[in-house]
Amino acid sequence: MSEELRGNGESTAFVPGHVTSFFAPYPDDDPERAGSRGAGLTLTDGVEVTVRAAEDDAPPVTLDGDPIAMPPVEAVLDGLGVADRARVVAESDLPLGTGFGVSGAMTLGTALAANDRFGRKRSANDLVTLAHRAEVEAGTGLGDVVAQARGGVPIRLDPGAPAHGRLDGVPATRRVEYVTFGDLSTAEVLAGDTDPLVAAGDAALTRLVDRPTLPTLVAESRRFARDAGLLTDRVREAVDAVVDAGGEASMVMLGETVFALDSGLTDAGFDAEVCRTCDAGAHVTG
Amino acid sequence: MSEELRGNGESTAFVPGHVTSFFAPYPDDDPERAGSRGAGLTLTDGVEVTVRAAEDDAPPVTLDGDPIAMPPVEAVLDGLGVADRARVVAESDLPLGTGFGVSGAMTLGTALAANDRFGRKRSANDLVTLAHRAEVEAGTGLGDVVAQARGGVPIRLDPGAPAHGRLDGVPATRRVEYVTFGDLSTAEVLAGDTDPLVAAGDAALTRLVDRPTLPTLVAESRRFARDAGLLTDRVREAVDAVVDAGGEASMVMLGETVFALDSGLTDAGFDAEVCRTCDAGAHVTG
Numbered sequence: 222m223s224e225e226l227r228g229n230g231e232s233t234a235f236v237p238g239h240v241t242s243f244f245a246p247y248p249d250d251d252p253e254r255a256g257s258r259g260a261g262l263t264l265t266d267g268v269e270v271t272v273r274a275a276e277d278d279a280p281p282v283t284l285d286g287d288p289i290a291m292p293p294v295e296a297v298l299d300g301l302g303v304a305d306r307a308r309v310v311a312e313s314d315l316p317l318g319t320g321f322g323v324s325g326a327m328t329l330g331t332a333l334a335a336n337d338r339f340g341r342k343r344s345a346n347d348l349v350t351l352a353h354r355a356e357v358e359a360g361t362g363l364g365d366v367v368a369q370a371r372g373g374v375p376i377r378l379d380p381g382a383p384a385h386g387r388l389d390g391v392p393a394t395r396r397v398e399y400v401t402f403g404d405l406s407t408a409e410v411l412a413g414d415t416d417p418l419v420a421a422g423d424a425a426l427t428r429l430v431d432r433p434t435l436p437t438l439v440a441e442s443r444r445f446a447r448d449a450g451l452l453t454d455r456v457r458e459a460v461d462a463v464v465d466a467g468g469e470a471s472m473v474m475l476g477e478t479v480f481a482l483d484s485g486l487t488d489a490g491f492d493a494e495v496c497r498t499c500d501a502g503a504h505v506t507g
Numbered sequence: 508m509s510e511e512l513r514g515n516g517e518s519t520a521f522v523p524g525h526v527t528s529f530f531a532p533y534p535d536d537d538p539e540r541a542g543s544r545g546a547g548l549t550l551t552d553g554v555e556v557t558v559r560a561a562e563d564d565a566p567p568v569t570l571d572g573d574p575i576a577m578p579p580v581e582a583v584l585d586g587l588g589v590a591d592r593a594r595v596v597a598e599s600d601l602p603l604g605t606g607f608g609v610s611g612a613m614t615l616g617t618a619l620a621a622n623d624r625f626g627r628k629r630s631a632n633d634l635v636t637l638a639h640r641a642e643v644e645a646g647t648g649l650g651d652v653v654a655q656a657r658g659g660v661p662i663r664l665d666p667g668a669p670a671h672g673r674l675d676g677v678p679a680t681r682r683v684e685y686v687t688f689g690d691l692s693t694a695e696v697l698a699g700d701t702d703p704l705v706a707a708g709d710a711a712l713t714r715l716v717d718r719p720t721l722p723t724l725v726a727e728s729r730r731f732a733r734d735a736g737l738l739t740d741r742v743r744e745a746v747d748a749v750v751d752a753g754g755e756a757s758m759v760m761l762g763e764t765v766f767a768l769d770s771g772l773t774d775a776g777f778d779a780e781v782c783r784t785c786d787a788g789a790h791v792t793g
Contacts, residue, residue, distance in 0.1 A: 340720075342720055344675045344677070344719040345675055346676070389632040389669075390632070391631065392790075393791055394792060432628050433629070500788075501786035507680060
């Protein structure tokens with residue numbers, strides 16, 4: 222197989238979804254140092270991104286068949302020097318804008334698949350850095366890309382791209398359920414006063430590091446959502462219903478979305494989507 | 508599910524096999540700083556480790572049904588405070604002592620499964636560190652554990668456990684074949700003059716970092732094996748046969764084992780085992 226161009230003319234990458242349990246934003250003038258501390262779950266529900274040669278009559282980027290403008294995806298293609306040569310076709314298990322890191326997944330998946338398709342010879346860390354920078358500069362995410370690159374249940378100890386950030390993880394696997402009621406604007410929340418987020422996020426992280434288990438992660442997420450004032454009525458009611466039924470649930474940061482461990486939402490009577498924590502981080506599939 | 512003790516009484520972890528393509532040993536008095544630089548492939552063929560409560564009439568550690576003494580496995584159980592309480596049952600796709608990191612896989616798998624089974628509440632990095640220390644102190648491995656924890660095609664930029672080491676990767680997936688002719692003693696090679704290994708390993712790493720692709724990794728492995736004087740006749744003949752047939756192959760460090768990309772060994776007439784690069788690093792499976 223040529224290093225310059227794969228024989229079948231296209232390359233595909235899978236990137237897991239990522240639900241952030243809690244976070245503390247850390248902006249920085251350098252987008253490779255900017256990011257967030259926090260923790261979350263990567264999911265077997267994710268985004269499959271295929272990159273092939275550009276076609277005159279096809280839109281450059283599609284998500285589930287529809288043309289879409291994604292500035293961080295375009296920035297990644299530009300960074301790899303293939304902006305006018307690539308077509309990006311993304312298929313997602315997850316809704317956009319509801320807290321699953323679909324934007325980060327499309328961006329990182331584009332980096333992995335375009336590098337493979339066009340033989341750009343970048344390392345894994347280089348591609349994660351490129352995608353992280355693009356997300357930060359577009360204002361679409363702070364921590365999803367590095368978490369999605371790792372897989373599992375990532376703990377983001379320090380913010381930033383691989384050269385600066387530091388990751389750990391909760392060593393566990395679990396069934397995960399979720400329901401989505403609507404979207405929330407990450408940009409809007411981050412444009413407000415973020416001091417309460419930083420205080421609540423850092424406190425939650427300290428407690429999770431002291432006891433890195435899934436029940437701690439979910440309990441700290443509930444406390445964070447409450448302390449940071451992010452709960453909507455529908456989310457609060459659903460989380461309470463799961464907890465009342467003996468389960469573990471919290472709000473997804475940032476979406477009007479609730480996630481639960483095991484069959485927590487089903488047990489509380491919700492018609493939930495079902496997946497698992499994802500053992501693998503983002504990767505080329507072929 | 509209780510954090511203290513899982514309901515079904517046992518926990519299982521999967522750890523991918525790891526073939527080292529080239530390496531430079533970096534000993535250190537501190538086992539968390541000791542290790543190796545280098546690169547390799549993690550494999551979907553690996554080791555499944557189940558940990559359950561000790562039983563009076565059962566051997567504490569078995570591999571494929573046979574009792575086995577594994578000092579690093581015992582060290583990990585001791586480090587988690589469960590040395591007399593745990594029984595370790597390992598099932599391997601791979602032969603021991605032939606360069607696939609089976610010792611590292613058993614050690615890391617025991618750390619992950621015992622932490623889960625006995626609710627020890629350690630983080631992923633803590634468990635990798637515990638397993639890496641145990642392997643270094645037992646003299647059974649220098650870089651397998653951190654590579655197996657990452658998955659994919661790991662590049663070990665700096666040696667040591669997570670707090671000190673630094674990893675990158677080749678962002679690719681591929682079919683991998685292998686044949687094993689016999690075993691080589693890692694301890695014996697490391698007890699000799701390691702200066703040629705360090706020189707050849709560091710040079711190979713510099714070239715791979717400059718061009719992080721699978722063909723480079725295999726070509727650098729061949730050059731390393733030759734420069735470090737590790738080739739046996741049987742290995743040399745098999746590698747040459749694959750290359751003559753147009754394929755990419757090299758020697759596994761350290762075993763009398765040959766690996767090839769795609770169908771390289773099959774195409775050259777060998778009856779090879781077939782697997783793939785492993786997208787996921789070591790993880791609890793249930």
